[in-house]
Amino acid sequence: MPPRNALYAQSGGVTSVVNASACGVIEAARQHPDQIGHLYAGRYGIMGALREDMIDTGQESVEAIAALRYTPAGAFGSCRYRLKGLEENRLEYERLIEVFAAHDIGYFFYNGGGDSQDTALKVSQLGEHMGYPITCLGIPKTVDNDLAGTDCCPGFGSAAKYVAVSTREAGLDVRSMAESSTKLFVLEVMGRHAGWIAAAAGLAAQEPGDPPHVILLPEVPFDRDAFLATVKNSVERFGYCVVVVSEGLRDEQGRFISDAGSQDAFGHTQLGGVGPVIARMCTDALGYKHHCAVADYLQRAARHIASKTDVDQAYAVGRAAVEMALAGRNAVMPTIVRMADHPYQWDIGEVPLSEVANVERKMPASYIRQDGFGITEAGRRYLQPLIQGEDYPPYRDGLPEYVTLKNVSVPKRLGTPFDI
Amino acid sequence: MPPRNALYAQSGGVTSVVNASACGVIEAARQHPDQIGHLYAGRYGIMGALREDMIDTGQESVEAIAALRYTPAGAFGSCRYRLKGLEENRLEYERLIEVFAAHDIGYFFYNGGGDSQDTALKVSQLGEHMGYPITCLGIPKTVDNDLAGTDCCPGFGSAAKYVAVSTREAGLDVRSMAESSTKLFVLEVMGRHAGWIAAAAGLAAQEPGDPPHVILLPEVPFDRDAFLATVKNSVERFGYCVVVVSEGLRDEQGRFISDAGSQDAFGHTQLGGVGPVIARMCTDALGYKHHCAVADYLQRAARHIASKTDVDQAYAVGRAAVEMALAGRNAVMPTIVRMADHPYQWDIGEVPLSEVANVERKMPASYIRQDGFGITEAGRRYLQPLIQGEDYPPYRDGLPEYVTLKNVSVPKRLGTPFDI
Numbered sequence: 110m111p112p113r114n115a116l117y118a119q120s121g122g123v124t125s126v127v128n129a130s131a132c133g134v135i136e137a138a139r140q141h142p143d144q145i146g147h148l149y150a151g152r153y154g155i156m157g158a159l160r161e162d163m164i165d166t167g168q169e170s171v172e173a174i175a176a177l178r179y180t181p182a183g184a185f186g187s188c189r190y191r192l193k194g195l196e197e198n199r200l201e202y203e204r205l206i207e208v209f210a211a212h213d214i215g216y217f218f219y220n221g222g223g224d225s226q227d228t229a230l231k232v233s234q235l236g237e238h239m240g241y242p243i244t245c246l247g248i249p250k251t252v253d254n255d256l257a258g259t260d261c262c263p264g265f266g267s268a269a270k271y272v273a274v275s276t277r278e279a280g281l282d283v284r285s286m287a288e289s290s291t292k293l294f295v296l297e298v299m300g301r302h303a304g305w306i307a308a309a310a311g312l313a314a315q316e317p318g319d320p321p322h323v324i325l326l327p328e329v330p331f332d333r334d335a336f337l338a339t340v341k342n343s344v345e346r347f348g349y350c351v352v353v354v355s356e357g358l359r360d361e362q363g364r365f366i367s368d369a370g371s372q373d374a375f376g377h378t379q380l381g382g383v384g385p386v387i388a389r390m391c392t393d394a395l396g397y398k399h400h401c402a403v404a405d406y407l408q409r410a411a412r413h414i415a416s417k418t419d420v421d422q423a424y425a426v427g428r429a430a431v432e433m434a435l436a437g438r439n440a441v442m443p444t445i446v447r448m449a450d451h452p453y454q455w456d457i458g459e460v461p462l463s464e465v466a467n468v469e470r471k472m473p474a475s476y477i478r479q480d481g482f483g484i485t486e487a488g489r490r491y492l493q494p495l496i497q498g499e500d501y502p503p504y505r506d507g508l509p510e511y512v513t514l515k516n517v518s519v520p521k522r523l524g525t526p527f528d529i
Numbered sequence: 530m531p532p533r534n535a536l537y538a539q540s541g542g543v544t545s546v547v548n549a550s551a552c553g554v555i556e557a558a559r560q561h562p563d564q565i566g567h568l569y570a571g572r573y574g575i576m577g578a579l580r581e582d583m584i585d586t587g588q589e590s591v592e593a594i595a596a597l598r599y600t601p602a603g604a605f606g607s608c609r610y611r612l613k614g615l616e617e618n619r620l621e622y623e624r625l626i627e628v629f630a631a632h633d634i635g636y637f638f639y640n641g642g643g644d645s646q647d648t649a650l651k652v653s654q655l656g657e658h659m660g661y662p663i664t665c666l667g668i669p670k671t672v673d674n675d676l677a678g679t680d681c682c683p684g685f686g687s688a689a690k691y692v693a694v695s696t697r698e699a700g701l702d703v704r705s706m707a708e709s710s711t712k713l714f715v716l717e718v719m720g721r722h723a724g725w726i727a728a729a730a731g732l733a734a735q736e737p738g739d740p741p742h743v744i745l746l747p748e749v750p751f752d753r754d755a756f757l758a759t760v761k762n763s764v765e766r767f768g769y770c771v772v773v774v775s776e777g778l779r780d781e782q783g784r785f786i787s788d789a790g791s792q793d794a795f796g797h798t799q800l801g802g803v804g805p806v807i808a809r810m811c812t813d814a815l816g817y818k819h820h821c822a823v824a825d826y827l828q829r830a831a832r833h834i835a836s837k838t839d840v841d842q843a844y845a846v847g848r849a850a851v852e853m854a855l856a857g858r859n860a861v862m863p864t865i866v867r868m869a870d871h872p873y874q875w876d877i878g879e880v881p882l883s884e885v886a887n888v889e890r891k892m893p894a895s896y897i898r899q900d901g902f903g904i905t906e907a908g909r910r911y912l913q914p915l916i917q918g919e920d921y922p923p924y925r926d927g928l929p930e931y932v933t934l935k936n937v938s939v940p941k942r943l944g945t946p947f948d949i
Contacts, residue, residue, distance in 0.1 A: 123705045125698070153708040181698050183705035190709050273928055278545070278601050278830035281931060285543045285603030288573040289610050294826060312928065382805070384823075402825035403804075406714060410698035414833055416927065496927035507690055507836065507916035508697055508732065 112144050113215025115434075116158060117166070118151030119250075120188060120221030120228065124264030125181040125271075125412040126423035127250045130220050132177035133427025134248070135166050139174075144435050145216065149519050154188035155219070155228055156529055159201060161208045161521050168517040176512035178424060179502040181412035184514050187221075190529065192228045195238055204527050205232065206241045211522040216244045216434050220427075222251035222262075226442060227466035233440035246430040247442035247462050250423070252409045254305035257468035258460030259444035261495055263426055264409065266419030269309030270496035271411040272298050272353070272404065277313040279402065280320030280351045287349035293340065293391050293399040296321075297384025298408060300355035303471050304328050306408070309492050310353035311484035320351030321483075325387065327357035328472055329481035331366055336387075337394050339482055344397060352391075358383050413509055417498025422455065429457045453494030532564050533635025535854075536578060537586070538571030539670075540608060540641030540648065544684030545601040545691075545832040546843035547670045550640050552597035553847025554668070555586050559594075564855050565636065569939055574608035575639070575648055576949055579621065581628045581941050588937040596932035598844060599922040601832035604934050607641075610949065612648045615658055624947050625652065626661045631942040636664045636854050640847075642671035642682075646862060647886035653860035666850040667862035667882050670843075672829045674725035677888035678880030679864035681915050683846055684829065686839030689729030690916035691831040692718050692773070692824065697733040699822065700740030700771045707769035712817040713760065716741075717804025718824050720775040723891050724748050726828070729912050730773035731904035740771030741903075745807065747777035748892055749901035751786055756807075757814050759902055764817060772811075778803050833929055837918025842875065849877045873914030 117134050119127055131150070138148045150164040151157030157164070164185055166174070177184055192201055208214070219229035226247045233245035249256050254265035276296060283294040300306045304326030311324055322343035325331065343350035358366045367383035388399040422445050429443035441459045448454035476488030484492070502509040537554050539547055551570070558568045570584040571577030577584070584605050586594070597604055612621055628634070639649035646667045653665035669676050674685035696716060703714040720726045724746030731744055742763035745751065763770035778786045787803035808819040842865050849863035861879045868874035896908030904912070922929040 119705070123702055156709060180701070182701035186708055187705045188709040189706070270927055274833050275827050275831070277928055277931070278832060279826040281600070281602035282543055282826045282830040285539070285607045286609070288606055289576060289608040296827075312926075385802070385805075400825050401823065402827050403821065403823040404827070405820050405822035406699045406702045407695050407716075407822050407824070407827075410702040411695070412698060413694050418927075493926060498927065499921070499924055501919070501921070504919055506732075506913060507838075507918065508693055511697070511701060 112142070112146040114147040114149060114213050115145050115216035115218065116149050116151060116163065116214045117218040118154045118157065118220065119183040119185055120154040120219060120225035121251065122409065123183040123187050124250055124252050124409050125267045125415050126263055126420050127220060128177040128180045128182070128184045129420050129423035130248050130250060130263060130427035131184060132174055133424040134218055134431055135174050137428040137431035141435055149212065150185040152516070153186035154190065155192065156188045156190050158208055159204055159527050159529055161523050163212070163519040164516045165519045169514050173512050173514055178420065179412060179500070180511040181410045185516065191224050192231050195231065195234065202235060202239060206235060206239055207523060209241060209243060212519065214243065218246050218248055218430050220248040220250050222253065223256055223465065223467055223469060226256070226462055230440065230462040230466045233462060244434045244439045246434050246438070247465060248426050248430045249442055249444065252299060252306065253301065253303055255303040255470045256465060257470045258442065258465050260447040260455070261445050263419060263423035265305060266416035266422070266495035267411065268299070268306050268408045269492060270416040271408045271414050272306055272310050273312040273496055274414055275404065276310040276321050276351065276353055280313060283349045283351060290398060291400050292344050292349050292397040293352070293388065295352045295354060295384045295388040295399060295401040297354050297356060297401070297403045300327060301357045302327055302469055304355045305472060307353050307355035308472060308476065308484050308488060309496065312489065312492055312496060318347045321353045322347065322350045323352040323482045324484065325352065325354040325358050326472070326477065326481070327355050327359060328477060330361045331358050333390070337391065340391050341395055352387060354383055354387050356383055412502055415500050416496045417500040418453070418495055420500045425457055433459060450490050450494065453497060532562070532566040534567040534569060534633050535565045535636035535638065536569050536571060536583065536634045537638040538574045538577060538640065539603040539605055540574040540639060540645035542672065542829065543603040543607050544670055544672050544829050545687045545835050546683055546840050547640060548597040548600045548602070548604045549840050549843035550668050550670060550683060550847035551604060552594055553844040554638055554851055555594050557848040557851035561855055569632065570605040572936070573606035574610065575612065576608045576610050578628055579624055579947050579949055581943050583632070583939040584936045585939045589934050593932050593934055598840065599832060599920070600931040601830045605936065611644050612651050615651065615654065622655060622659060626655060626659055627943060629661060629663060632939065634663065638666050638668055638850050640668040640670050642673065643676055643885065643887055643889060646676070646882055650860065650882040650886045653882060664854045664859045666854050666858070667885060668846050668850045669862055669864065672719060672726065673721065673723055675723040675890045676885060677890045678862065678885050680867040680875070681865050683839060683843035685725060686836035686842070686915035687831065688719070688726050688828045689912060690836040691828045691834050692726055692730050693732040693916055694834055695824065696730040696741050696771065696773055700733060703769045703771060710818060711820045712764050712769050713772065713808065713811050713819040715772045715774060715804045715808040715819060715821040716824065717774050717776060717821070718828060720747060721777045722747055722889055724775045725892060727773050727775035728892060728896065728904050728908055729916065732909065732912055732916060738767050741773045742767065742770045743772040743902045744904065745772065745774040745778050746892070746897065746901070747775050747779060748897060750781045751778050753810070757811065760811050761815055772807060774803055774807050776803055832922055835920050836916045837920040838873070838915055840920045845877055853879060870910050870914065873917060
């Protein structure tokens with residue numbers, strides 16, 4: 110009997126290192142042609158599976174696959190699409206089985222965050238509930254660092270490094286100008302419910318008085334008066350103030366401080382706008398001239414300043430998922446296990462998908478400073494290793510030379526359309 | 530007679546390489562102790578001179594000065610402060626002469642943009658009009674690349690590289706997600722009157738269809754209908770659209786598209802906000818989900834992704850200013866002269882300050898595509914060499930190790946206050 114095929118798919122918001130995980134998956138799979146036949150990738154994640162729109166990674170050269178390690182975003186396309194429960198939408202699962210069976214998919218690797226691990230879990234249940242044998246592994250990925258069961262999430266370290274580096278650099282800028290111009294700089298960063306990315310900005314500070322002077326976290330209800338007093342104090346003591354604010358900042362009633370209100374496919378409110386709101390608030394109340402940057406996608410796409418630790422871990426969890434699958438593990442996700450803070454040591458562990466799906470890990474209170482506007486030494490100890498090391502992509506003509514794959518389609522065997 | 534002293538000052542918005550110019554000035558001056566006694570720096574630019582608040586750069590180690598080459602922002606502080614005309618405010622000039630005389634300042638090096646070169650010119654006129662002998666050199670600096678008389682401006686190449694790299698990276702992100710999520714990404718960049726920085730984003734594209742799909746320049750009056758049609762066409766053809774917009778985008782009547790309205794110390798309208806305005810406009814008209822990043826200070830502070838060409842040129846104009854001054858040149862500014870496009874070759878030239886002061890260089894029309902939404906091959910040929918090469922700072926614990934100088938004050942000899 111020939112070996113069964115595998116399907117790899119990327120899901121949710123992409124990161125600067127999710128392709129490093131893809132690289133790990135593909136390189137590991139290629140080492141086991143006796144156990145894994147073709148390795149396909151879903152075009153736009155699970156949507157590609159439902160539509161029978163798959164990519165044959167076997168058509169890509171060794172060099173192209175190696176280049177995934179330093180190419181940001183999702184090389185096969187990602188999606189924001191979540192499978193409903195088996196009871197709610199049996200049709201989707203029947204379709205998945207139909208596609209999997211048609212292409213003899215025996216392994217499914219789903220690379221995503223908490224919502225995506227929920228999808229991976231549901232797919233793994235196909236085996237039990239619908240009599241289709243499949244080995245299903247999750248691969249962690251999210252800049253939000255909010256996955257349960259793992260010490261950190263691939264994608265986060267690089268976003269954290271981007272934000273810490275940017276905070277240090279912009280802080281020097283504002284310090285230079287504050288005497289006669291801008292006194293307040295606000296940097297808005299991602300983080301819907303957990304303030305991990307904003308917290309990482311705290312690493313930029315080395316000495317007391319160094320920026321960021323205020324970090325606004327979703328974990329801490331926004332206290333306008335205390336915030337303004339802290340900004341004022343910073344300007345009076347240091348001449349300027351750098352604020353890093355998480356998009357998910359909320360007031361005492363749990364309402365977002367930002368004024369945007371549209372929703373994404375998961376029903377989450379699409380945020381943005383809290384940075385300008387906060388900056389204007391300071392100028393109105395205190396009169397300081399402000400500037401405001403909104404990092405948005407730049408923070409999760411900035412492969413040029415990726416953390417080497419993060420790249421290594423992203424690659425490692427990709428490899429590990431394949432090795433675990435071949436070792437007979439199912440419905441689990443490889444994790445990062447911290448062995449030591451300093452010097453930092455880590456290893457690969459695993460967690461059942463059932464413990465990851467839909468669980469959102471918040472920052473421990475012990476990482477948040479008493480006043481709510483910064484991180485503690487414990488927080489710094491946790492965060493610091495994750496941004497360690499540089500891993501520069503190759504450049505040509507002054508720009509990073511990222512790979513675009515051929516993405517050759519796997520011939521359809523069903524050919525029946527499926528509306529999503 | 531002992532050699533006379535020199536004063537160096539940084540002015541206007543800082544850049545990621547203005548300290549490389551400072552490094553060039555200081556290292557060159559240190560090689561000529563027979564001709565330049567002490568090299569002082571104005572604390573916060575010309576304000577430091579007026580306030581008799583100067584820094585003794587002689588107190589800094591060789592290593593600290595060398596580290597300026599890779600440290601962004603203004604190590605001595607910069608300012609937004611412009612000397613009025615001699616007739617309008619004779620007091621300021623009398624004060625400058627008083628301070629210069631008290632400290633035997635014979636050389637003045639002013640590192641800034643067009644407004645600052647105007648100040649440098651006025652200071653140089655002190656010699657003629659008020660009988661104080663001083664050698665005055667401008668040193669070019671501006672991310673806006675709008676200085677006359679030079680092929681390019683130190684500071685611009687690195688901002689251009691940041692924007693081109695960020696556009697390429699964010700473009701990959703949007704392409705990954707567009708099928709089921711964000712279809713439009715808008716990046717707002719600096720450029721009050723000249724679209725150089727936005728134009729540089731065009732370098733990110735290699736193949737037809739690559740992002741950016743639309744560049745909105747201040748040189749081209751905003752045509753809403755043509756813009757929306759181009760966005761729609763891009764989404765329909767490529768699945769997504771990346772727009773890079775200059776903060777100075779204006780309508781047919783010359784009104785800024787952004788909605789902000791405060792003014793800076795030079796009376797320029799302080800911009801910001803055009804990115805979100807443009808993004809919302811597309812969503813309202815076309816229904817696409819959008820994301821928007823505002824690079825703001827990050828683009829001019831991002832020393833971590835500086836252009837090596839730019840760093841080399843910034844350093845070179847600093848050195849050249851000192852060498853020109855010692856060769857008896859006065860009231861001039863060293864410039865970058867382009868010798869060849871490919872392979873790129875450049876040399877140092879000079880231009881009289883009178884030809885630089887208050888002149889704003891716009892982008893040649895030949896660099897702007899017929900439809901107004903992109904750059905031509907000529908534009909690409911001009912821009913490409915300026916982002917060439919990487920020049921990474923050293924890192925410690927995952928962060929660039931930038932230097933903070935001791936900035937020891939020169940003892941005051943006058944001690945009289947001066948209100949600015």
